[in-house]
Amino acid sequence: QVQLVESGGGLVQAGGSLRLSCAASGRTVFMYDMAWFRQAPGKEREFVAGISWGGGTTDYADSGQGRFTISKDNAKNTVYLQMNTLKPEDTAVYYCAAGSSGVVVIRSSYGYWGQGTQVTVSS
Secondary structure (H helix, E strand, C coil), X not given: CCEEEEECCEEEECCCCEEEEEXXXXXXXXXXXXXXXXXXXXXCCEEEEEECCCCXXXXXXXXXXXXXXXXXXXXXXXXXXXXXXXXXXXXXXXXXXXXXXXXXXXXXXXXXXXXXXXXXXXX
């Protein structure tokens, strides 16, 4: 079992940056593949970025490629999502997820989820 708590969301102007954090407890994030998803109002929850349990593999949705960076600090049991050059279309609730099926974009592959953190990007 692992519990995930996201933080770092907020209101930012377009072009700005935010760093989201996902703190894990219960079991170490070293044991899991980790991912960030997001869900905008009226839309499906979508994959944003993922990182393998060892940190050697990362993957990004096209929407965040070149602007977002996922990383993990095993010593702090925390996963991060650095988001730069934010756009209004990045506005969503961002969720952290943990799983054991590799870095995949399929939501059902992740068994553990945080409660989400709101990111709002104003134009």
